[in-house]
Amino acid sequence: MRAAVVTTFGGPGNLHLAEIPAPRPAAGEVLVRIRAAGILPFDTGLRAGHMPPAMTPGYPEHPVVPGNEFAGTVAEAGAGVTAFAPGDDVLGFTTTGAYAEYIAVPAGNLAAKPAGMPWDVAAALSGNGQGAHMALRQLGVGPGDVLVVHAAAGGLGTIAVQLARHFGAAKVIGTASEANHDYLRSLGATPVTYGPGLVDRIRAAAPEGVDAALDAAGPEALHASVELVEDRKRIVTMISDAEARELGLPEWSGVRTGERLAELADLWTQGAFTLHIRAAYPLAEAADAHRAIETGHGRGKLVLTVGEDA
Incomplete structure (x- = not known):
């Protein structure tokens, strides 16, 4: 082959x-x-x-x-x-x-x-889809929460934004470059630009406070999350494990399963998210x-x- x-x-x-x-x-x-x-x-x-x-x-x-x-x-x-x-x-x-x-x-x-799912979408669903699903479940994202998703326009971020809204989050702040802001708005997120002043920009976008944060961007975003989220158990990083340990944050956890993948496929069919x-x-x-x-x-x-x- x-x-x-x-x-x-x-x-x-x-x-x-x-x-x-x-x-x-x-x-x-x-x-x-x-x-x-x-x-x-x-x-x-x-x-x-x-x-x-x-x-x-x-x-x-x-x-x-x-x-x-x-x-x-x-x-x-x-x-x-x-x-x-x-x-x-x-x-x-x-x-x-x-x-x-x-x-x-x-x-x-x-x-x-699912019969209506294109092959490219089906192929691309498992890694980022299951990762986003596990992270949101670990964070306990649900009705009324304000969530920050760092690198929100990426493969994992776009699914996390949409699933968080489906799970009832009141607001999702998505950090991304300005070129992706309209795209994030179309997914239901409030976009915020990366770079110096990130914490202040997020606070301005969420004056009610931030309940949880999902980092798929790196150390800078993780440090910003610690300033924003009071309960460190509600901060998860997908890529900055060493920094997470230094900051006393919980390790990302979860196991990919066929059952979880089937649930994601069903959520896609319901229109809960697009990829x-x-x-x-x-x-x-x-x-x-x-x-x-x-x-x-x-x-x-x-x-x-x-x-x-x-």
Whole structure:
């Protein structure tokens, strides 16, 4: 099968197309013919060699195939699998391996793809969608809350903004560059610009105070959150773990599951949130997709199209 692989860790150019053996499903697993795969910062860290050995099994004898989220059609169900059958359209998650034409994963990593959900949206839903869902549940966001979402125009931020409103938040403040302010307003957020004076601008946008904060931007945003939110248990960062420990903040927690993914798919069907696809790249151009995501700019998600009908 074709796959985008890494044989030597490094920059985006180290990610290239190759022919590798297709997997077979073990007992309890499902073989999926991938139609599209989402791209996450996790994948770029894996490609660069920033992950522990457990994330790169078999390296260097076997190439590393990045890819954390995907959507496709069941090709084969392993022994004992009853929830899925060949021909079923699914979306799912993994740790590695999704930048390929086929992947074998435990049946519990999958959910049925809604008939009306485009392949690119299905492929891009799991990582940021489940991350946003877990973070909001950990923060206890609910009716009447005022929430700040840092990096609100990104893949995780856009879902978090919309889900927070769906869960009853009274106001969502979204930090982003000015170019994305109209976009955030369309999602139901009050936009605030990054940079010096951030705390004062957020306080002006939320004179009633801030109840919780979700950081997907970095240390500056996390320090601002500590100034704004009285209860430190209601501050979560998705990327600044070291700073969170120094500030005495709780670690982000949660587990991705097929059930959570199915709930997100149902929420999407209900219209609780939309998922903006910034760009789609063919599998052979995975390196260009990594270059794009590493700029740190842009709204929404990047995906790889794998199957011909994706």
